[in-house]
Amino acid sequence: GEQRLELVGRLDWRESLAADATLDWKDFPWLRLYPLAEPPPVTLKTFKAEVHYQDQRYLGNFSAAASGPAGDFTLASPVSGDLVQLNLPSLQLRAGQGQAEGRVTLRFDNGVAWDTALQLSELNPAYWVAELPGSLAGPLRSQGSVRDERLALGVDLDVKGRLRGQPALFQARAEGEGQRWTLGN
Numbered sequence: 757g758e759q760r761l762e763l764v765g766r767l768d769w770r771e772s773l774a775a776d777a778t779l780d781w782k783d784f785p786w787l788r789l790y791p792l793a794e795p796p797p798v799t800l801k802t803f804k805a806e807v808h809y810q811d812q813r814y815l816g817n818f819s820a821a822a823s824g825p826a827g828d829f830t831l832a833s834p835v836s837g838d839l840v841q842l843n844l845p846s847l848q849l850r851a852g853q854g855q856a857e858g859r860v861t862l863r864f865d866n867g868v869a870w871d872t873a874l875q876l877s878e879l880n881p882a883y884w885v886a887e888l889p890g891s892l893a894g895p896l897r898s899q900g901s902v903r904d905e906r907l908a909l910g911v912d913l914d915v916k917g918r919l920r921g922q923p924a925l926f927q928a929r930a931e932g933e934g935q936r937w938t939l940g941n
């Protein structure tokens with residue numbers, strides 16, 4: 757089949773720096789350029805992205821189709837941000853009957869920080885890890901940061917389902933920073 761990697765862009769610096777770019781990837785043979793001892797469990801089949809940058813802010817979207825141990829899945833979201841923050845306000849992952857939807861925010865101004873809120877529905881982890889077939893559903897929330905090699909983390913999850921044929925329940929509330937951690941449920 758057809759293989760391609762195409763990047764098209766426009767740059768304007770007359771008044772302020774502005775740029776538009778599109779990326780179109782289809783079955784690009786990157787493993788020929790960077791061979792690995794073992795091929796990764798997930799193969800990117802297509803990736804399309806558009807972005808507009810102006811006044812130190814960007815706005816765009818992406819969609820990807822990939823294949824993992826349990827089959828094909830897709831990932832898509834609008835994207836916005838600036839030089840210190842990346843927002844995925846409507847992330848949608850679809851894998852067979854399952855899905856995960858929500859938002860993700862990443863910050864890069866002082867170390868790395870994140871704020872994630874996802875809702876899982878019939879999500880099968882075997883799409884990424886062959887040894888974990890199952891179906892998971894429920895909310896997953898996480899905020900945290902890594903600054904000066906110090907982790908701060910808050911997690912709130914209530915995910916239920918089945919893994920490897922057994923009932924699975926992941927309920928946790930945890931907060932902590934450095935050496936101080938609080939766990940609850």
